[in-house]
Amino acid sequence: MAIIMAILSGFALTVVAPWLCRLARGATGWIIALQPVGLAFYFASQLHPIAAGGVIALSYPWVPGLGIALSFYVDGLSLLFALLISGIGALVVIYAGGYLGEHPQAGRFYALILMFMASMLGLVLAGNVITMFVFWELTSLSSFLLIGFDHQREAARAAALQALLVTGAGGLALLAGLLLLGQAGGSLELSTLLNEGRAIQSHPLYLSILLLILVGAFTKSAQVPFHFWLPGAMEAPTPVSAYLHSATMVKAGVYLLARLSPVLGGSEAWHYLVTGAGTATMLLGAAVALWQTDLKRILAYSTVSTLGALVLLLGMDTVLSVKAAMLFLLVHALYKGALFLIAGAVDHETGTREVTRLGRLARAMPVTAVAAGLAALSMAGLPPMLGFINKELLYEAKLQAPRASVLVTSAGVLANMFLVAVAGIVGFAPFFGRRADPPRMPHEAPLAMLVGPAVLAGLGLVCGLFPDAASIVVSAAAGAVRAEVTAVELKLWHGINPVLGLSLLTVAAGVGLYAARGFLRRAGSIGDAIGRWGPRRWYSLLLASLNGLARVQTRLLQSGYLRRYLMVIVLTTVALVGSTLLLRGGLTEPVPSLLDARFYEWTIAALILLATLMAVLSPSRLAAAAALSVIGYGVALLYMLFSAPDLAMTQFAVETLTVILFVLVVYRLPRFASLSSRRARLRDAAIALLAGGLMTALVLTAMTLPRDLHLATYFAENSLLLAKGRNVVNAILVDFRALDTLGEITVLAVAGIGIYALLRLRLEEPADSGSSQPEEEV
Amino acid sequence: MEISIAPLNLLAIAPQIVVSVTALVVLLVGLFLPEEHRGRIAWPSLAGVLIAAGLLYYLWDRNDLTLSAMLRTDGYSLFLNLIILIAAALAILFSVDYAGRVRLPRTEYYSLLLLSTTGMMLMTAAVNLITLFLALEMLSIALYVLVGLNRAEQRSGEAAIKYLVLGAFSSGFLLYGMALVYGQVGSMALDDVRVHLLSTGSQSPVLLWLGLGLMLIGFGFKVALVPFHMWTPDVYQGAPTSVTAFMSAGTKVAGFAALGRVTLVAFSGLQNVWIWVLAVLAALTMTIGNLAALRQTNLKRMLAYSSIAHAGYVLVGLTAANRTGLDAVFFYLFIYAFMNTGAFAVLIAAHRLGSSPVAGENLDDLAGLAEHRPWLAAAMALLMFSLTGVPPLAGFLGKLYLFSAAVEAGLIWLAILGVLNSVVSAYYYLRVVVTMYMRDKKGAEVVPAPLCPALQLGIAVAAIATVFWGLWPASILNLVTITTRSFFGG
The missing domain is CATH 1.20.120 (Four Helix Bundle (Hemerythrin (Met), subunit A))
Structure with a gap:
């Protein structure tokens, strides 16, 4: 019941948010944040029973004919996501209060972000794949509305539509996949499906199911070649980018893969497809990020890279890799959420997000600078941050990968080198760098905009020093994914081993890249090349060709x-x-x-x-x-x-x-x-x-x-007998088939009325419009 | 041999009788009303429709053959008649203000609307080829006139002529098909055709194949399947919008009712043949309908193409030819009646807000609607999302049902094609939402015209229905499953 309330309260708050905003004005963010804070505490209170292997499951009938129920299934994996969604949600709502200020549309913004939060919670708590899909689409929809929030700008509208078309199309592929999955597994309930893994993998439809579901997951989690919508989505207000397009919504695809890996995972096809897409995304995102100069775009591409790394880990499908993935989810949400919020604060205060114009902000914005530094350290994977523990675990998992371990390890190291440099560019250079000509002279951001970054970055540090709390959450989640009890022990110091060597190498190379960033930017850009030939181009080509096809068929068939x-x-x-x-x-x-x-x-x-x-x-x-x-x-x-x-x-x-x-x-x-x-x-x-x-x-x-003459004989014999008429045709018309005749008369009467109506109306004046235009052109 | 004549059971067709009598009463009353008061005719018309709907409830669990086994009042016809009456009631609500404003002759208008409704309601009950044909002509002829009723618009007349000529053609094919079937079977009753086919088995004679083919063409025209769809955009655009709203839902229900009885009952013996024909038609209809809608900036034409696409979706359910499929068809038609008539009603409202005779027809006319008519825009957004199939609205559930049925029947390619088509359709439905919410009105003149309360009520009902039956579908689904169980159970 509490689960239902958790979701419903969000939707209920969506409805009243605009009114609340009119009453409370500047304080709205603080008030609304009470709801996610409450939820976060509730979910935290469930941590112990669920970490011990418990599952909350409940179900209400919805469409019984199709086996669709409004059911919920909460295990460690759901709980990890629910904690992230409610916790970061609270911070983002508070932040939005400061970010939006007295924005005339603030009410709409709160309504939408609450709707998103409730949908996202529904997605991770759902216990029926169709229910999950419903929430999945609702998150796409609220993302669409939030990206287009600033709808005066053409760019925001186009980006919103692009994001929705890509994720929406993927979502529908997912729906098809889920329907087939239900057919193969005999149920749409997760609790049943999770035990049907073997039957489903030997089902003839397995490959179609896998492909369709992967398309859904990859579009949502911005995997190559569907990644291009995510940088575009940066048109959204910054709190939205931090929340949807970094910490939560884009992880929905990762959630889906983790959720279904006991059902679909472990096969050859799974391994190659998931690992392959993940590796490509990880490398591409990291490389392109280095050449960007807009703070938000840098962060967007580094998010793409992280999503790739997560997918890669799930594709490897070992105990260690799943543990690493779960920890990475947490770590990334903490540091990337903080960095996005900081980017928003910097933009808010200085009026620009161009890294080439930012520097020396530490004096004016000390709290923000400290938070940024901590988050960047975590991102770069330096001790004593949680990010360091995470990177150690990542490398360990990759070194022990059952297949192609050299390949994935070197790819991982390469990507991380870039990310170290990127961490420097976003978390260090704007605050401690030398260059500086911002359009406005900055002040420290208001309190509402400091809470979020400080808490998130601080958690990265605290959890690094005292990793026990994190290890409970992570082991509960990993246990749920692996469907076995998985103990995760996190500690900062592992001793001197190959993993540490890789870490040192990564940091050294990353610092080198950071130092050479100016030179690399001048030398040319990978991003441009990819932009020119990348999938974004295919997307517009596809749209154009659809339009062309429509035109051709219209001309052919619809001449008028x-x-x-x-x-x-x-x-x-x-x-x-x-x-x-x-x-x-x-x-x-x-x-x-x-x-x-x-x-x-x-x-x-x-x-x-x-x-x-x-x-x-x-x-x-x-x-x-x-x-x-x-x-x-x-x-x-x-x-x-x-x-x-x-x-x-x-x-x-x-x-x-x-x-x-x-x-x-x-x-x-x-x-x-x-x-x-x-x-x-x-x-x-x-x-x-x-x-x-x-x-x-x-x-x-x-x-x-x-x-066949039986009717003819019948009528000939019986017309006099039954109908008392010698004329057989007459007898048929007015007696045997009298009702048909009545019907015909009715039809004629209708026609008569019609003609009468037409005749009575004389054309009063000739219409001045010409004849109809046979076809409209866009 | 003996031809038995069953006792006349008029109660079984009481709903149809009520509607047709209302049509005649309305016609007479109109004669004695002065022109300026004829708008009031809407209310007795609406009353007739509501009484008929009440009678449906009273007749609910019947299964009666009546009028010499020409009509069958069973769950199948009662449920579909409910949908038709809903569409008629909504159309009447939408017409209260609109019919007077575009100066339609209202007496004839309401009378013809009701007669067409009667035709549709007879069609759902028809279990004999003759009654099927008569009902079809009854609804069609009334519609030919309704389409051309706006004499001030040249397009209205053009639409009527096109509809009439093409309709007559397809009726000819239909009749020819029926004649061939009769020639082979020696009876017009659908049940006799079924029995005949069962006895001949796979040796079924060629005449039945040919008859079925010709009949499919006739019905295909009525429900606008590709390639018999070309009249739809021209006619939907030219007809008065309230008529378009009504016919887009009503004719589809009636046409699918007939198609369902003919394929699932009469020609069940040839199922493995028509499944493939219908599957191909469904694939073509969905794809071409959606593709063509992409480029439309005239909203009436866009909705016309979208209705073609939706006919394709419904046909997917029929193609599945199982109980889930029929469940899906019924549920979808039910939802569709609200979604589609509602969308046209918003165009009527937009027409009221504009000044030119074609106001509300173009995409640009809706720009900035969210700004000055937030509730109207919200309703339209809901309807568009529901037509796209966005969860948790009813349109999503309907599509889910249809595609599940296809998967269950092993027509996986058709289900996937349907899903792909939904992706394409998202593009043009969303464009409407984007226009309403994210673009500003050009020209800045906003007419503060009040909307007719009846129109507002109708739009509200349609929009709320898409939400309500998306979240709580059980009430209607129970009805649907009971109906289809009795239909398949015999």
């Missing part, structure tokens, strides 16, 4: 001309029905010989054909109408010959009426305009012949069937 529409319908009919006729062997029965026909029949048939030709070729409407009536009379004569005088009479009457109507209308119409070219006419003639041929074939097929 009735005759084209008719042509398509007729051709489709000919193709569909004609092919059935051929494939199913219609027309195989011998057709009654044409020579059996009598002389009269031949004459009338010739007359009908002639009239048809005339109707088609005649330039005058009147002549065409007359020719049509000749056809009708001809058919009526045929009825006579086959001794059906009643039918013939009806046909004569109808034909006569039609001719009169035609003449009345034709009288008021202009002559035929010559609309089609000669070639078009030939094409139309061919189509008409095809359609006519098909109809003839159908009639002939129908004729070969044995005739």
Whole structure:
């Protein structure tokens, strides 16, 4: 129950946030933060039972027909994420109070960020994969709205849409994957699926499931080649970047991989796909980060790199690598959250985020500078920070990797060298560097904007010195992922071993890169090259080609001309029905010989054909109408010959009426305009012949069937008996099928009303708009 | 042989009778009302629709054959009729102000709307090819007129002519198909066709194949399946918006009802054949509908294409040909009626806020709507998200249901194609949201026109429905599953 309240309270607060903001103004952030703080304490209180292997599971029916329940499943992994989400959430909300100040749209901002927080909590606590997906999409949606928060700017709008399209598309792939997973595993409940790993891996759909789910996870966690939306998302206000695009939302993909690794992990395909994507992302992100000059973009690319490293660790799928991944999650959230918030504070105070214009801020912003220094130390992996312990564990896991350990270890070292340099650029240079020409002279940031960075960076230090608290959380999470009790002992000093050597190498090379950063920037940029040829280009190409495809098909099918529409319908009919006729062997029965026909029949048939030709070729409407009536009379004569005088009479009457109507209308119409070219006419003639041929074939097929006469005999025998009428046709119309006749009369009455309505309305004035435009162009 | 004539059970078709009688009463009353008071005709029309809906409730667990086994009142028809009546009621609410403003002849308008509704309601109950055809013509002819009722607009007339000519053509195909089936089976009753097919088995005669093919073309036209869809954007754009709203939901329900009875009942013996035809049609319809919608800046055309795409999604459920599939079709049609009519209603509201005769039709007309009409914009955003299939709105659940059914039936490629299509559709639905929320109004003139309360009510109902049935779908799903169980149970 408390779990439900945890999520619902967030959504409830979303609704009241705008009003609250109007009342409390500047203090809104502090007030709203009470909710996540409370949640953080609640989750912390659950730590001990869950670390001991307990699981909170509860379920409410939602869509029973599909096996979808609103169920929750809380184990160590969920708890680690829930703590991060609520804890950092509280700090970010407080920070936002200072960052936004008296922004007119602040209420909307709080509402959205609370909605995100509740959705994200739902995502990590959900116990049914579809429920999880629902929250997954809600996080994408709130991310979209938050990136586009500053919607006056075109760039923000474009970035928001791009982020949503990429993550949304991935999300839908994930949905498809989850549905297939449910099919293969026989349930959508995590608690069941987690035990079905073996059955699912041997299922024929396993590879499709894996690919679809990976696309979902990779788009969300910005893995190569879907990483490009994340730097773009930096258009969002800084608290959003810190919270969504670094600490929580982008980790959702990592969460999913960790969550499903007992089900999907361990196979060859998993190993190569996940490790491969992770390694590429890790290297690319780290390398590009070094060449950026915008503080937020640097941080964004380094986040991309970290996400890659996390994915890589989960791909390796050993006890050690999972432990390292869980610890890394925590460490990264602490230091990167702090650095983002600091970047926001710097931007807020100086008016720029360009690292080339920042320096010597330590004097004006001492608290911020200390926090930045601590966070940067953790990021660089230097003792005594938690980041150091983490890096040791990372290297150890990579050295002991079951496959390609040399490759992953060297990739890891390389990426970390870049990140050491990046840590210097963002955490050290702006505060202690020499260069400085900011647009504004800075002051220390307001209290609300100091709490977050200070707490996060401080935690990095405290947990480094006293790693026991962190090890409880991490071992609970790792135990949940590995589905076995996993003890994690964290300590600062491991003795002199290869890992320490790698660490020293990393730091030395990183410092070197940092020193050479100016030279490297001038030498040219990897980022530019990737920007030119990278997936971002493919994204716009894809959008453009979709648009092109849309245009082509519209031009082809949607001409706005009735005759084209008719042509398509007729051709489709000919193709569909004609092919059935051929494939199913219609027309195989011998057709009654044409020579059996009598002389009269031949004459009338010739007359009908002639009239048809005339109707088609005649330039005058009147002549065409007359020719049509000749056809009708001809058919009526045929009825006579086959001794059906009643039918013939009806046909004569109808034909006569039609001719009169035609003449009345034709009288008021202009002559035929010559609309089609000669070639078009030939094409139309061919189509008409095809359609006519098909109809003839159908009639002939129908004729070969044995005739079923039981209705005819029945009516002939019973019309006098039951309906007291000698005229069988009359009896059928007004007695046996009286209700059909009634129906027909009703239809005619409706038509009458319609015509009456149309006639009564005279065109009052000719509309000044021209004829309709057949197609709109963007 | 003996032809037995069942006792006339008029109670079973009481809802249809009520609606048609209302149509006639409305027509008569209109004659005696002066022009300026004819707007009030909406209220008796609405009352008739609501009474009919009440009768549906009263008839709920019936399974009656009536009128010489021409019509069947069962869960299938009752549930679908409920959807049709909802669409009709919403359309009437949307028309209260709109019909007068664009100067439609209101007496005829409401009367025809109700007659078309009657046709649709008969179609869901029809279990005989003859009644099926009559019901189809009844609803179509009324619609041909409704589409062309706005005489001040040239496009309205053009749309009506296109709809009429193409509709007549496809009706011809349909009738031809029925004739071939009758020629083979010797009966028009769907049950007789089924029995005949079961007895012939895989040796089924070619005439039935041909008949089925021609009938699929006829129904394909009515529910706008690709490649029989080309009329849809032209007609939806030209017709008065309230008519578009009504027909976009109503005809689809009726058409799918007929398609469902014909395929699942009459031609169940040929299931392995039509599944493939329908699967291909569904794939084409989803893809082309969504692709074409991408480039539209006219919202009526965009929604027309989107409705084509949605017909494709629904067809996925029918293609699955299992109980989950039919559950999904029913649930989706139910949700769709709210989503789509609601979206058109927002266009009607935007028309009210603008000054030109085509105001509210273009994407630009919605720019900055969130600024000066926050509730209207919020409702539209909900509807757009729901049409996209964003959780936890009802549209998401509907799609989930449809695609699950396809997976269950082993049509995994179709499910994945459907998901891909949803991605494409997100692009154009979101563009509406972005325009409303993130762009400023050009020209800066904001008409402070009050919106008609009936229109507001209708939009609110539609928007709330998408949220409510997304979060608490159980109420309607229970109804759906009971219905389909009895349908498949025999």
